[in-house]
Amino acid sequence: MVLLLQVVVMGVSGSGKSTVGSHLAEKLGWKFYDADDYHPKENRKKMAEGIPLNDQDRIPWLCCLHDILRRDQESGHNAVLACSALKKMYRHILETRESVTPQPDEGSSAPLKILFIHLDGPVDLIAKRLQKRKGHFMPASLLQSQFDTLEPPSPPENFLTVSLEKPVSEIVAETEEFIRNMS
Numbered sequence: 001m002v003l004l005l006q007v008v009v010m011g012v013s014g015s016g017k018s019t020v021g022s023h024l025a026e027k028l029g030w031k032f033y034d035a036d037d038y039h040p041k042e043n044r045k046k047m048a049e050g051i052p053l054n055d056q057d058r059i060p061w062l063c064c065l066h067d068i069l070r071r072d073q074e075s076g077h078n079a080v081l082a083c084s085a086l087k088k089m090y091r092h093i094l095e096t097r098e099s100v101t102p103q104p105d106e107g108s109s110a111p112l113k114i115l116f117i118h119l120d121g122p123v124d125l126i127a128k129r130l131q132k133r134k135g136h137f138m139p140a141s142l143l144q145s146q147f148d149t150l151e152p153p154s155p156p157e158n159f160l161t162v163s164l165e166k167p168v169s170e171i172v173a174e175t176e177e178f179i180r181n182m183s
């Protein structure tokens with residue numbers, strides 16, 4: 001596959017980003033990054049204490065993730081990133097590293113080519129999955145705040161929305177086919 005693309009598997013906590021993202025990367029033979037591994041300890045502590053993150057907490061984290069994807073794109077590598085990317089502004093930062101609309105005279109690199117895969121589904125199903133999940137720092141109590149923050153992707157964003165009610169294997173197959181049809 002020649003297509004130079006980065007894929008971000010997005011959604012609320014518990015939507016399946018890490019699970020689907022890692023399986024998708026393996027199926028495609030691409031590198032995989034889990035955004036959770038790049039949260040500063042202050043963010044992880046805040047979430048573990050049941051306090052939702054805010055823009056100030058997330059923007060430096062998203063800039064770091066943009067740099068990782070930019071490095072791979074510039075070295076000709078595809079990658080899959082599992083990242084909540086809840087707001088449109090967050091997805092803009094992943095593409096451009098800019099948290100505000102750039103001024104015309106601001107010199108900047110071309111935006112990264114990112115396909116956002118939004119894992120979408122009912123809050124009660126996600127809550128059940130979070131209750132069953134053990135040993136993760138993110139409490140199920142923060143799920144509602146995730147939905148309150150979520151701005152689902154919409155045109156002209158480059159995205160595919162997939163139901164998280166499907167088995168992981170089906171989500172991966174559907175996403176892989178969509179990506180291959182892009183090339």
Ligand SMILES: Nc1ncnc2c1ncn2[C@@H]1O[C@H](COP(=O)(O)OP(=O)(O)OP(=O)(O)O)[C@@H](O)[C@H]1O
Nearest residue numbers: 013014015016017018019129133138164166167168
């Ligand atoms: N399609 C699926 N069908 C059934 N169970 C799933 C599916 N996707 C994920 N799960 C399960 O749901 C739980 C949450 O998945 P996962 O940890 O990948 O979500 P996440 O979006 O990465 O969460 P967080 O953002 O909190 O890290 C896990 O126990 C996982 O095994």
Ligand SMILES: O=C(O)[C@H](O)[C@@H](O)[C@H](O)[C@H](O)CO
Nearest residue numbers: 012013014036053084085138
């Ligand atoms: O943006 C956020 O609020 C966080 O990234 C959450 O969405 C993640 O689920 C958390 O990092 C646990 O994995």
